[in-house]
Amino acid sequence: MQGGVGGSESGSMSTVSREDNMVVSSEDSSCPDESELELGLGLSLGGFKMHQVSRGGHYARILTAKDFPSVISASSSPSSSSSSSSSSSSSSSSLSRANVTAGTKRTADSVAAANSSSQVVGWPPIRAYRMNSMVNQAKNQATEGFNSTMENHKSETSTVEKGTTGISSYQNSGNAKLRKSLFVKVNVDGIPIGRKVDMNAHESYEKLAKTLEDMFLKTTPNVNPAGSRDLELGMMNKLTRSSKLLDGSSDFVLTYEDKEGDWMLVGDVPWKMFLSSVKRLRIMRTSEATGLAPRLHERNCQRQRSKHI
Amino acid sequence: MAFSFPDEVLEHVFSFIQSDKDRNAVSMVCKSWYEIERWCRRKVFVGNCYAVSPRMVIRRFPEFRSIELKGKPHFADFNLVPDGWGGYVFPWIEEMAGAYPWLEEIRLKRMVVTDESLELIAKSFKNFKVLVLSSCEGFSTDGLAAIAASCKNLKELDLRDCEVDDLSAHWLSHFPETYTSLVSLNISCLGSDEVSFSALERLVGRCTNLKTLRLNRAVPLDKISNILRHAPQLVEFGTGTYTADVRPDVYSDLAGAFSSCKELKSLSGFWDVVPDYLPAIYPVCSKLTSLNLSYATIQSPDLIKLVSHCPNLQRLLVLDYIEDSGLEVLASSCKDLQELRVFPSDPFGAEPNVSLTEQGLVAVSLGCPKLQSVLYFCRRMSNEALVTIARNRPNFTRFRLCIIEPKTADYLTLEPLDVGFGAIVQYCKDLKRLSLSGLLTDRVFEYIGTYAKKLEMLSVAFAGDSDLGLHHVLSGCESLRKLEIRDCPFGDKALLANAAKLETMRSLWMSSCAVSFAACKLLGQKMPRLNVEVIDERGPPDSRPENCPVDKLYIYRSIAGPRCDMPPFVWTMDEDSGLRL
Numbered sequence: 001m002q003g004g005v006g007g008s009e010s011g012s013m014s015t016v017s018r019e020d021n022m023v024v025s026s027e028d029s030s031c032p033d034e035s036e037l038e039l040g041l042g043l044s045l046g047g048f049k050m051h052q053v054s055r056g057g058h059y060a061r062i063l064t065a066k067d068f069p070s071v072i073s074a075s076s077s078p079s080s081s082s083s084s085s086s087s088s089s090s091s092s093s094s095l096s097r098a099n100v101t102a103g104t105k106r107t108a109d110s111v112a113a114a115n116s117s118s119q120v121v122g123w124p125p126i127r128a129y130r131m132n133s134m135v136n137q138a139k140n141q142a143t144e145g146f147n148s149t150m151e152n153h154k155s156e157t158s159t160v161e162k163g164t165t166g167i168s169s170y171q172n173s174g175n176a177k178l179r180k181s182l183f184v185k186v187n188v189d190g191i192p193i194g195r196k197v198d199m200n201a202h203e204s205y206e207k208l209a210k211t212l213e214d215m216f217l218k219t220t221p222n223v224n225p226a227g228s229r230d231l232e233l234g235m236m237n238k239l240t241r242s243s244k245l246l247d248g249s250s251d252f253v254l255t256y257e258d259k260e261g262d263w264m265l266v267g268d269v270p271w272k273m274f275l276s277s278v279k280r281l282r283i284m285r286t287s288e289a290t291g292l293a294p295r296l297h298e299r300n301c302q303r304q305r306s307k308h309i
Numbered sequence: 310m311a312f313s314f315p316d317e318v319l320e321h322v323f324s325f326i327q328s329d330k331d332r333n334a335v336s337m338v339c340k341s342w343y344e345i346e347r348w349c350r351r352k353v354f355v356g357n358c359y360a361v362s363p364r365m366v367i368r369r370f371p372e373f374r375s376i377e378l379k380g381k382p383h384f385a386d387f388n389l390v391p392d393g394w395g396g397y398v399f400p401w402i403e404e405m406a407g408a409y410p411w412l413e414e415i416r417l418k419r420m421v422v423t424d425e426s427l428e429l430i431a432k433s434f435k436n437f438k439v440l441v442l443s444s445c446e447g448f449s450t451d452g453l454a455a456i457a458a459s460c461k462n463l464k465e466l467d468l469r470d471c472e473v474d475d476l477s478a479h480w481l482s483h484f485p486e487t488y489t490s491l492v493s494l495n496i497s498c499l500g501s502d503e504v505s506f507s508a509l510e511r512l513v514g515r516c517t518n519l520k521t522l523r524l525n526r527a528v529p530l531d532k533i534s535n536i537l538r539h540a541p542q543l544v545e546f547g548t549g550t551y552t553a554d555v556r557p558d559v560y561s562d563l564a565g566a567f568s569s570c571k572e573l574k575s576l577s578g579f580w581d582v583v584p585d586y587l588p589a590i591y592p593v594c595s596k597l598t599s600l601n602l603s604y605a606t607i608q609s610p611d612l613i614k615l616v617s618h619c620p621n622l623q624r625l626l627v628l629d630y631i632e633d634s635g636l637e638v639l640a641s642s643c644k645d646l647q648e649l650r651v652f653p654s655d656p657f658g659a660e661p662n663v664s665l666t667e668q669g670l671v672a673v674s675l676g677c678p679k680l681q682s683v684l685y686f687c688r689r690m691s692n693e694a695l696v697t698i699a700r701n702r703p704n705f706t707r708f709r710l711c712i713i714e715p716k717t718a719d720y721l722t723l724e725p726l727d728v729g730f731g732a733i734v735q736y737c738k739d740l741k742r743l744s745l746s747g748l749l750t751d752r753v754f755e756y757i758g759t760y761a762k763k764l765e766m767l768s769v770a771f772a773g774d775s776d777l778g779l780h781h782v783l784s785g786c787e788s789l790r791k792l793e794i795r796d797c798p799f800g801d802k803a804l805l806a807n808a809a810k811l812e813t814m815r816s817l818w819m820s821s822c823a824v825s826f827a828a829c830k831l832l833g834q835k836m837p838r839l840n841v842e843v844i845d846e847r848g849p850p851d852s853r854p855e856n857c858p859v860d861k862l863y864i865y866r867s868i869a870g871p872r873c874d875m876p877p878f879v880w881t882m883d884e885d886s887g888l889r890l
Contacts, residue, residue, distance in 0.1 A: 122387030122795070123770065124656050124686060124713050125744075129444070129470045129498070133526075133580070133604055134654075183388060195392040 121181055121198070128183065186281040188216055188252075189288070199275055205267050209254065216283065253286045316341075320349045329354045348372060355379070356815050358396060358420065359840065362869040363404035375414035375439070376405070382818045382863055383768075384793055385419055386444065389820055389861070391846060393876040396420045398445075399429075400874075406433035414439035421445070427452030431459035439465040449474035450499075457483035467495040469523075475500050481508040486515075493521035497547050497578065500525075506532055514539040523547030526580045531559050537566035546570070548578030551605070555585045563589040577601035577626075584611040594618035598645075601626040603652050609635045609663075617642050623679075626650040629665040629686065636669035640676025648682040649673055656686070656713060667694040670710075674702040682707040689720040690747055695729025699736040708733055709744035715771035715796070718748040725749055731756030734764070741788075744768040754778035758785020766791040776803040783807035793818040800858075801828035808836055816865035820844075824862055827855040832864070833882025840867045841882040842875075850880060 181201070187194040195215055202208045254266040258277040266274070266281070323346055326332055336346040352375040353366060366376075380396025398420045405412055412434045422445045430437060437460045450473065456466065457480060481504055484491075491512065496504060504525060510532075513519060519540050524533075528549030537543070553559055563586065567573075573593045582605040597619045602612070603626040612631045616622070622643040629651050631639070639646065651669070655662045667690045674680060674697075681704050690712050699705075719726055726747040734740060734757050743764055745753065749772035757764070758781035765788050773779070780803035782792065792814065800823035811817055826843065829850075833841040843850050844861035871881035 120715070120796075122384065122389045123715065124653065124711050125387045125768075125770075126652070126656060126686075127386045127444075127470065128388055129472075130603070130652065181388060196388075198388075 182275065184278055184280045186212060186215070186283065188283040189285055191216075197281070199278065204271055205274075208266075212254065212281075212283065251286055252283050254281065254283055256281050316345050319345050323349055327352070351375060352414075353377070357865050357867075358398075358401070359869060359872050360815070360865060360867045363401045365869065367404060367408045371408075373409075374412060375416075376401075376412070377416040377418075378420060379418045380420035382793065382816060383419075383791070384795065384818055384820070389795065391844065391876075391878060394844065394879060395872065395874055395876070397874060398422050399426045402426045402429045402433075406430075410434060411436055413437060414441075416441040416443070417445055418443040419445065421447040422452070423447050424449055424452035424455070428455040431455040434460075436462055438462055441465065441467040442469070442471050443467075444470045446472035449476045450478075450480040451476055454480035454483040457481065458485070461485075461488060462490055463488075464490055465493040466491070467493060467521075468498050469495055471498045473499055478505045479508070481505055481512060484508075484512055486511075488512075489515050490518065491516040492518050493545075494519070495521065495523040495547070496525050497523040498525065500527070504528065510535055510539060516540075517542070519543065521545040523577060524549045526550050526578075529553065530563065530586065534559075534562040534566040537570055541569045542572055543570055544572050545575040545577075545599075546573060547576070547601075548580075550580045551578065551586060552581040552583045553586070555583065560586060560589060564592065568592040573597070575599035575601075579605040582607045587611060587615055590615075591618050595620065597622060599624040603628060603650065606630065606654065613638045619643065621645055624648045626652070628652050628654045629663050630654055631669075632664045633666055633669040633672065634664070636665075637672045637676075640672045644677060645679055646673070646677040647679050649677075649680065650684040651686060652684075653686040653713060661688050667691060670694070671697055671701075674698040677702075679704075681705055684709040684711075684744075686711045686713060688713050689717065690726060690729065691719045691721045692724065692726055692729035692732075693719075693721065695726065696732040699729075699732035703736040703738065705733070705737040706739050707742040708737065708740060709742065709768070710746055711744065712746040715746070716748045717746075725752070727753040727756065731760070734761040739763055742766045745772055746770060750774050751778040751781070754781040758782055761786055763788050765789065767793070769794045769797055771796045773797045773799060776800050779803035780806065783810045789813075790815045792816075794820070794822060796821045798823055801825055804828060805832060808832055808839075811839055811864055812836065812866050814866065816863065818861075818863050820861040822862070823858045825856045826850040826853070826859055829859055829862060829882050830855075834884055837884060838866055838868065840865055840871055843880045843882065844878060845880075846878045 182199040183196045184199055185194045186197050197208070197211060197215070199208070202211060255263050256266050256274075257263050257279045259279060263282070269277075319342070323332075323335060326335060329352075332346060332350060336343045347369050348371065350370045351373055353370055353373045354377045355361060355366065356379050358378045358380050366373075378398065378401060380398070381390050381394060384390060385394070396419060398417055402415075406429055410433065413436055415430065415437075416439070420442075422442060427448055430440070432455075440456060440460075440463070445468075448471075453466075453468075453473070454477070456463065494512075504527060506528065509524075509528075513522065513536055520543060522536070522540060522543055523545070524536070524547055526549055528536075530549070530551055530553040533548055537546070567590050570593060574596060576590065576593070576597060576599070579602055584607050587607070594615070595618065598621055600619060600622060602615075605612075605628065608630050609632045612627065613635045616625070616631075616635065616639050620642055623645050624647060625639065625643070627635075627650070631651065636651075639649075651665070665687055667687060670683070670685050670687070671694050673683075680702055683705065684707075687710075690710065718724060719729070727750055730743075730745055730749070730753050734743070738760075740761055741763060743757070743761065743766070745768065751774045754773060754777070757767070761767075764786050767782065767786070767789065769792075776799055778797070779794070779799040782789070783803060784807055789810075794817075797819075799819065804819075804824055805828055829841050829843050832839065842863045842865075843859045844863060845859055847853075847860060850857070850859055871883050875881065
């Protein structure tokens with residue numbers, strides 16, 4: 001018996017079985033009864049119920065990014081029939097499962113957002129450290145204009161083309177399925193441990209601000225892990241009181257460090273331009289952010305000030 | 310009989326037993342052996358920092374000198390574990406600082422290390438000798454400065470693959486002028502401007518016992534000659550950036566400097582390589598046993614030339630620029646090769662940018678009789694190739710294959726790769742670690758459960774059809790310690806049915822699978838010696854229906870109970886999980 005209906009099957013076939021699966025899985029997604037669990041705990045596996053399950057075919061088959069070749073977006077395309085069957089409640093949980101299995105970091109709000117469905121975090125499994133080094137190399141090669149690393153290669157033009165392809169695929173994922181993450185560190189004044197946020201999982205400043213607010217605006221601060229600083233609990237409480245980070249109405253302001261090492265207010269340049277120049281983010285107290293006007297001609301003033309930050 | 314030998318004799322005998330496994334076995338023979346052993350254990354290994362509390366360790370082993378701790382699960386390397394999950398070392402340092410002024414060695418992997426922790430280490434342990442931080446984060450050069458300034462007997466400072474906040478380039482100058490005991494320094498992870506060259510040169514010059522020096526990318530090529538001349542006794546060396554305008558004087562300096570290092574066995578670094586400068590290392594190539602070119606963006610012809618000069622190579626890390634042709638040369642030149650890692654130069658490209666296929670791996674497995682550890686990224690594979698590899702090289706202990714596109718079938722037959730991986734586990738009877746990829750059904754797990762009896766770590770992604778797959782692994786793999794799974798259709802049944810197995814393992818990671826919140830709660834309730842952690846950034850799991858799958862699940866055995874340092878997006882399922890969250 002052939003194994004699973006993988007991504008290699010043709011579209012219509014797999015659509016039918018997917019819908020079957022969703023029905024099957026919603027029926028079977030109840031809690032396994034106690035007797036099965038006792039079986040396992042007693043380590044006796046004879047006559048185990050598992051075998052019946054397999055004959056049923058694709059029990060509890062998870063829908064992965066490959067099952068949704070088109071984008072799950074607000075304007076649902078007709079070809080992705082699985083996403084359009086969102087009328088029944090079981091399917092909506094399957095839909096959220098599909099989003100979950102896509103694996104990107106999301107806030108509750110952005111689950112239904114128009115992110116590309118085929119974005120997979122952490123694949124291929126290359127350590128973040130290595131990825132960052134490679135990206136930096138690609139950037140260096142671009143800026144140094146393909147220097148003598150390429151000279152020795154016989155067909156120079158083809159090498160240059162190869163190089164370009166390689167670099168552009170780092171910047172704009174050539175393969176729709178495997179999107180490169182762009183993790184930047186976010187630090188909040190007063191909290192020593194920063195978090196990382198995937199910039200490529202957001203499409204706008206609003207989405208980014210929402211994610212950051214969700215990350216740091218928790219109403220139930222936990223015991224501080226790294227030490228016992230009351231300051232931090234106070235910090236957390238303070239953050240819960242403030243509201244939006246972008247419109248100046250909160251105690252905190254969102255800033256970023258760009259490639260030149262300058263600290264700027266977030267929000268003034270087009271999003272894509274921001275993505276290509278942001279190195280890291282910092283949420284600082286509004287009172288400390290004086291002088292961080294994001295006008296280009298004030299860069300020199302900022303360079304002075306950023307030394308004191 | 311326990312009375313036949315005096316304690317001192319037993320203690321002396323035990324001192325020859327270094328491995329943790331053996332020590333643990335010794336301690337289980339009888340009560341008196343347990344007692345004697347715990348008093349003379351000098352090295353403690355804790356594979357999961359949450360499996361046990363610092364106080365418990367200190368209580369049982371009152372006189373250890375060296376501790377190794379591991380924190381986050383392995384998939385944290387690929388950004389699957391959200392920041393802030395945990396793995397803080399500070400509580401451990403705090404407890405040990407109080408109990409042990411004589412601690413000498415700390416080795417940490419995937420832990421969060423703050424400057425406060427480093428400062429506490431510097432202050433508390435007068436005879437501190439070894440600090441190895443592997444894939445750690447959370448500290449800055451300020452913490453390093455504290456270590457440099459206070460640890461007069463420091464021998465080893467190794468920061469491999471860490472994320473360090475650069476605040477000041479001058480931390481290195483905090484090593485006092487009188488300090489000369491450095492034996493090993495690995496700062497390859499530091500960003501630019503984090504090292505002062507003159508301080509580095511002076512440090513290297515006065516530490517005449519220095520054997521290992523791994524520089525960071527910021528160190529330019531022309532500085533290397535000076536450094537090497539100050540340390541001709543080096544055994545392991547990592548260059549900085551290996552690029553410069555091609556100038557004869559720089560070249561001859563470099564070549565001369567390398568020639569003066571008669572003991573060099575291992576080279577690494579090689580960022581931004583200019584091929585013209587590569588021959589400078591030829592004088593040392595014949596003695597090299599380890600070569601890390603995994604950041605070297607040089608093409609196959611240059612790689613082939615280099616590799617042909619290294620007949621004694623045992624370990625090679627390289628980018629896929631080496632191509633099948635280069636691997637064939639490797640197979641014929643390096644008969645002592647034991648470990649090979651081939652990384653992708655362009656993992657996100659839609660089309661292959663190099664000619665590296667399954668053939669390269671076949672060639673190496675055919676030609677290198679001692680090959681036992683492989684990590685190989687490629688874009689296509691066939692069952693036929695895997696069977697050939699398995700038959701040729703039954704001595705694999707680590708086999709990690711990553712076919713870049715998920716669920717890629719056998720490119721010749723379009724079938725799943727079950728049979729190929731099945732052959733690997735069948736022929737390689739000592740296989741300890743396996744990573745799967747490509748199109749795989751439940752059948753591959755049946756093979757694994759049947760044959761992989763020595764398997765300790767299994768990594769699975771985008772594979773399987775049903776819970777049966779997971780059940781095969783959990784019920785069949787007797788030596789399994791670590792299982793990590795992502796994006797597979799495994800749900801509640803196999804997990805709950807094999808709940809007892811989980812207590813025999815260090816940990817299980819499942820993300821983007823189909824395990825329901827209800828099952829997690831049940832597991833937490835029934836298995837008090839397991840910590841069942843649900844990691845979900847969408848919000849509390851009880852805000853969704855119980856049959857909704859959780860985003861990420863991390864289960865590990867522990868005698869310390871649920872931890873208290875969890876961030877808001879982690880919940881532990883325990884006896885009361887039905888009642889509170």
